Amino acid sequence: MTISIKPTTTTNADEDVELLIIYEASRLMTHNGTADEAINGILRLMSQMIGLNRGRVTLKDDDMDTLSIRYSYGLTPPERARGHYVIGEGVTGRVMQTRQVAVVQNIDDEPVYLTRAVERGTLPQETVAFLAVPILYNNTPLGVLGAHRLRGRKRPFSRDINLLQVLATLIAQILSLSRLIEEKTALLADENRALKQALDQKTEGTHGILGESPALRHALRQALHVSPTQATVLLTGESGTGKERFARLVHITSQLRDGPFMAINCAAIPEALLESELFGHEKGAFTGAVVKKQGIIELANNGTLFLDEIGDLALDLQSKLLHVLEKRAIKRVGGTQDIPVNVRIIAATHKNLQKAVNEGQFRIDLFYRLNVFPIHLPPLRERGGDVSHLARHFLQRANHEFDRNTVFGPGVLERLDGYNWPGNIRQLENIVKRAVLIAQNREITIDDVILILQHESHIGEHLEAGSTKSVAPIEPPSLPSKSHQPTQRGYGWVRADETQGLLDALRQTGGNKTRAAMTLGMTPRQFRYRLERLGLLAQ
Ligand SMILES: Nc1ncnc2c1ncn2[C@@H]1O[C@H](COP(=O)(O)OP(=O)(O)OP(=O)(O)O)[C@@H](O)[C@H]1O
Numbered sequence: 301m302t303i304s305i306k307p308t309t310t311t312n313a314d315e316d317v318e319l320l321i322i323y324e325a326s327r328l329m330t331h332n333g334t335a336d337e338a339i340n341g342i343l344r345l346m347s348q349m350i351g352l353n354r355g356r357v358t359l360k361d362d363d364m365d366t367l368s369i370r371y372s373y374g375l376t377p378p379e380r381a382r383g384h385y386v387i388g389e390g391v392t393g394r395v396m397q398t399r400q401v402a403v404v405q406n407i408d409d410e411p412v413y414l415t416r417a418v419e420r421g422t423l424p425q426e427t428v429a430f431l432a433v434p435i436l437y438n439n440t441p442l443g444v445l446g447a448h449r450l451r452g453r454k455r456p457f458s459r460d461i462n463l464l465q466v467l468a469t470l471i472a473q474i475l476s477l478s479r480l481i482e483e484k485t486a487l488l489a490d491e492n493r494a495l496k497q498a499l500d501q502k503t504e505g506t507h508g509i510l511g512e513s514p515a516l517r518h519a520l521r522q523a524l525h526v527s528p529t530q531a532t533v534l535l536t537g538e539s540g541t542g543k544e545r546f547a548r549l550v551h552i553t554s555q556l557r558d559g560p561f562m563a564i565n566c567a568a569i570p571e572a573l574l575e576s577e578l579f580g581h582e583k584g585a586f587t588g589a590v591v592k593k594q595g596i597i598e599l600a601n602n603g604t605l606f607l608d609e610i611g612d613l614a615l616d617l618q619s620k621l622l623h624v625l626e627k628r629a630i631k632r633v634g635g636t637q638d639i640p641v642n643v644r645i646i647a648a649t650h651k652n653l654q655k656a657v658n659e660g661q662f663r664i665d666l667f668y669r670l671n672v673f674p675i676h677l678p679p680l681r682e683r684g685g686d687v688s689h690l691a692r693h694f695l696q697r698a699n700h701e702f703d704r705n706t707v708f709g710p711g712v713l714e715r716l717d718g719y720n721w722p723g724n725i726r727q728l729e730n731i732v733k734r735a736v737l738i739a740q741n742r743e744i745t746i747d748d749v750i751l752i753l754q755h756e757s758h759i760g761e762h763l764e765a766g767s768t769k770s771v772a773p774i775e776p777p778s779l780p781s782k783s784h785q786p787t788q789r790g791y792g793w794v795r796a797d798e799t800q801g802l803l804d805a806l807r808q809t810g811g812n813k814t815r816a817a818m819t820l821g822m823t824p825r826q827f828r829y830r831l832e833r834l835g836l837l838a839q
Pocket of ligand 1: 508509510511537538539540541542543544545546608650690725726729
């Protein structure tokens with residue numbers, strides 16, 4: 301086996317082809333494909349461009365003193381499968397052991413050459429040579445790059461060896477990079493798993509109720525404290541603070557969890573229907589009562605009944621509800637019989653019930669029956685830090701729902717944190733959903749959010765004013781979809797404080813109104829309209 305190589309004369313054609321191979325090999329390296337594709341590509345180039353045939357990359361097996369062929373070009377699967385060597389065994393094993401290159405001028409004359417992977421009969425009759433170089437990374441041998449060639453070819457061996465060494469260096473880089481990526485990916489997957497687990501554990505006791513603020517945590521502790529008892533719970537808090545969510549939490553953490561959870565909104569059902577909805581009716585009890593019907597209280601038997609907006613219950617129904625609480629029985633409309641029920645009551649209201657009692661609108665005895673264990677749910681503006689927490693959660697949910705992959709851009713969470721949230725969590729959830737939908741790219745920008753919040757404040761103003769005067773129609777911000785129909789906004793929508801936003805957008809787009817409109821999620825027409833209304837069209 302020859303180890304030393306004599307330098308030989310070169311031709312321009314040799315240099316050209318070598319450069320081309322190196323160029324193509326480095327392109328494969330930086331290509332998007334996998335390490336396998338890159339290494340197989342290099343072996344293909346060696347064979348097709350320079351006659352270094354049946355190239356193979358033999359790598360050290362993990363924790364063993366052996367090598368195996370891992371990549372090859374021109375070897376059949378059985379040939380490849382035979383390619384195992386103990387380090388030090390055969391030409392490949394020795395190159396690995398000594399880190400020296402090997403030139404076998406004639407495989408038929410070299411006793412060290414094993415003829416293990418490829419049988420001699422399948423090779424050309426002519427004299428066949430075998431060249432092998434170590435694959436070194438940071439001076440550590442990872443494996444061996446080897447190939448056959450016909451000895452009679454014009455190219456000097458020394459050039460082939462030089463080229464193989466360059467290619468072996470590239471292969472070492474590819475292998476170490478892919479190992480690094482594999483390790484990193486495994487690490488990230490582990491981290492992801494750990495985070496998910498931590499999140500599951502964190503929300504396990506709270507059943508998806510998110511928030512770290514002391515006010516929320518206090519309410520949560522109270523809910524979990526009372527849930528195992530059958531005590532009546534009164535949830536108070538503004539709309540959208542999570543009263544129904546808490547009611548469900550109390551139910552599923554109670555002993556009644558296997559029973560039904562029935563919810564009814566006392567403000568949403570016309571008074572005439574509410575009684576039969578609550579208590580049911582007998583057949584023929586009134587016109588239209590063609591069959592007997594169970595009411596929601598009866599349906600909640602052995603479970604939990606959630607009476608939302610209890611403050612809106614009419615006085616005569618308050619008396620009937622009191623009867624249920626005292627007697628633990630109901631009477632269907634048109635019925636005479638008391639039907640026993642075992643129901644845990646959770647009531648909720650956004651009203652001040654004490655005040656309603658003082659004003660004679662709510663029965664004091666019912667109030668005391670319901671107010672056994674009051675839990676106040678704080679509005680979002682009193683839950684310091686929870687907005688970002690919830691916003692991230694809703695972003696994840698909306699991305700999943702709309703099959704998008706958006707992220708919050710710089711300043712967005714701070715902007716959301718600073719908003720007053722009259723509609724609380726439900727409003728925050730809706731706004732995040734809208735932001736996900738209108739984001740033009742992957743990032744939800746501060747401009748997207750400003751636009752939506754401006755729109756929200758406008759709605760808020762009209763709701764607060766409770767105005768009966770006609771209000772110009774309000775439209776949600778435009779979506780970036782192709783199906784988007786340009787729409788005309790009402791005059792009332794244009795606000796003086798939009799000026800800066802419009803001017804900023806124009807500045808950023810070098811005065812291009814169409815692009816400025818896009819950055820604000822508007823149609824060009826809406827943008828021009830605003831400029832016009834604000835006297836900015838000349839800008
Ligand atoms: N702490 C929370 N973590 C996650 N989501 C929440 C939380 N609180 C409320 N939500 C979500 O906010 C929305 C509004 O909550 P919910 O319907 O329970 O409020 P509510 O106080 O009953 O409102 P209303 O009085 O208007 O009926 C729901 O989508 C709910 O899932």
